[in-house]
Amino acid sequence: MSVLIKGARLYGEGDPVDVLVADGLISAIGAVEAPEGAEVIEAAGQALLPGFVDLHTHLREPGREDAETIETGSAAAALGGYTAVFAMANTDPVADNAVVVEHVWRRGRETGLVDVHPVGAVTVGLAGEKLAELGTMAKSVAGVRMFSDDGHCVSDPLLMRRALEYSTALNAVVAQHAEEPRLTIGAQAHEGETASRLGYAGWPASAEESIVARDCILAKHAGAKLHVCHVSTAGTVDVLRWAKDRGTEVSAEVTPHHLLLTDERLATYDPVNKVNPPLRTGGDAARLRAALAEGVIDCVATDHAPHPVQDKDTEWAVAKPGMLGLQTALSVVTETMVRTGLLDWRGVARVLSERPAEIAGLPDQGRPLVTGEPANLVLVDPDAEWTVRGVELASLAANTPYEGMRLPGVVTLTLLRGRITAREGKIE
Numbered sequence: 001m002s003v004l005i006k007g008a009r010l011y012g013e014g015d016p017v018d019v020l021v022a023d024g025l026i027s028a029i030g031a032v033e034a035p036e037g038a039e040v041i042e043a044a045g046q047a048l049l050p051g052f053v054d055l056h057t058h059l060r061e062p063g064r065e066d067a068e069t070i071e072t073g074s075a076a077a078a079l080g081g082y083t084a085v086f087a088m089a090n091t092d093p094v095a096d097n098a099v100v101v102e103h104v105w106r107r108g109r110e111t112g113l114v115d116v117h118p119v120g121a122v123t124v125g126l127a128g129e130k131l132a133e134l135g136t137m138a139k140s141v142a143g144v145r146m147f148s149d150d151g152h153c154v155s156d157p158l159l160m161r162r163a164l165e166y167s168t169a170l171n172a173v174v175a176q177h178a179e180e181p182r183l184t185i186g187a188q189a190h191e192g193e194t195a196s197r198l199g200y201a202g203w204p205a206s207a208e209e210s211i212v213a214r215d216c217i218l219a220k221h222a223g224a225k226l227h228v229c230h231v232s233t234a235g236t237v238d239v240l241r242w243a244k245d246r247g248t249e250v251s252a253e254v255t256p257h258h259l260l261l262t263d264e265r266l267a268t269y270d271p272v273n274k275v276n277p278p279l280r281t282g283g284d285a286a287r288l289r290a291a292l293a294e295g296v297i298d299c300v301a302t303d304h305a306p307h308p309v310q311d312k313d314t315e316w317a318v319a320k321p322g323m324l325g326l327q328t329a330l331s332v333v334t335e336t337m338v339r340t341g342l343l344d345w346r347g348v349a350r351v352l353s354e355r356p357a358e359i360a361g362l363p364d365q366g367r368p369l370v371t372g373e374p375a376n377l378v379l380v381d382p383d384a385e386w387t388v389r390g391v392e393l394a395s396l397a398a399n400t401p402y403e404g405m406r407l408p409g410v411v412t413l414t415l416l417r418g419r420i421t422a423r424e425g426k427i428e
């Protein structure tokens with residue numbers, strides 16, 4: 001089966017070209033005649049980019065299939081332009097052993113819409129007490145190369161140090177949910193003016209920054225690779241800059257919601273805005289956008305966190321933190337980074353595809369758009385806009401903070417190894 005994409009602009013640059021995809025690879029670029037039986041897509045000058053890679057997704061299977069399944073989450077990913085996602089370990093049972101990670105990996109393969117890479121837990125049951133069997137998960141069929149207790153911080157420095165040391169032998173990266181738990185007891189909202197006014201217990205920036213600083217020091221001494229999940233404060237940007245300047249192998253992600261939304265949204269008391277780490281100030285968001293443009297923050301990761309209505313449509317304090325992200329990420333990046341002139345489309349390819357693929361060590365994702373490379377591709381209409389409706393998203397849950405918002409940047413086609421997975425907002 002072959003697909004001919006006619007008149008696409010590679011990385012949104014230069015004159016439109018035709019891209020022929022056959023046998024899972026990019027087989028020709030230029031002015032190409034459609035081979036017999038090829039599926040022809042009229043791109044009309046849209047931007048062709050390498051398929052997106054999400055280092056931080058919650059697919060909820062096993063255990064909370066009422067919120068999301070590997071199948072529905074994979075559909076949301078394909079529709080959002082993703083060709084690979086990393087499924088976090090905070091499932092039930094926890095992905096802290098080979099059986100669970102192999103299950104997730106296999107269900108991803110069977111679904112076939114996106115490469116689902118399970119993240120292994122750092123500690124048994126995410127309890128922060130003893131290390132999980134990192135080596136067994138790494139050697140399993142799932143080939144785990146990223147470990148995280150996300151949802152919880154590996155706050156014990158001795159355990160974190162050991163995890164970093166072991167990970168070097170496994171050529172793996174440890175992704176930390178940076179939150180000093182002693183500083184966030186009962187915390188509900190970013191510690192600042194809004195939280196004071198609304199009467200919420202504050203969630204200080206220092207809870208994040210102190211762990212990021214500590215982990216950078218631990219990683220440098222261990223010669224290990226550290227990845228910082230969902231960076232949310234300006235102070236964390238300063239710590240990352242310092243650590244990178246002194247040669248620490250640290251990478252970092254920012255979520256779309258921390259680029260666009262601020263704690264001013266909390267005035268409505270709507271728990272759709274409750275997320276961990278919390279929405280911060282406009283000043284923080286501006287610094288995160290600048291750091292992403294500059295490369296101090298390496299990439300965008302969604303932290304796609306589906307929750308069913310009974311966990312979200314409650315009073316603020318008992319609502320679960322987290323929001324949907326897979327189908328809106330490209331649009332939020334277009335709004336905050338492209339429309340502002342901070343990134344061009346080549347830059348978007350870097351932060352949504354190339355850097356995350358490098359950080360996770362995926363050899364077949366985030367590759368250059370040249371002949372012979374795997375056809376993991378996404379076609380984006382940069383000028384089109386759409387209105388977000390939670391119920392229309394492919395996820396089982398509908399907890400999008402962008403409800404009713406009109407956003408730019410529409411994914412029109414996604415290809416996984418040359419096969420169309422999503423087209424014009426529909427799964428193939």
Ligand SMILES: NC(=O)N[C@@H](CC(=O)O)C(=O)O
Nearest residue numbers: 058150151275276305321322
């Ligand atoms: N981000 C969130 O608010 N929630 C995540 C956990 C996490 O990423 O810390 C979840 O699993 O729901």
Ligand SMILES: [Zn+2]
Nearest residue numbers: 150151177229
């Ligand atoms: Zn987290």
Ligand SMILES: [Zn+2]
Nearest residue numbers: 088150151303
């Ligand atoms: Zn998360």
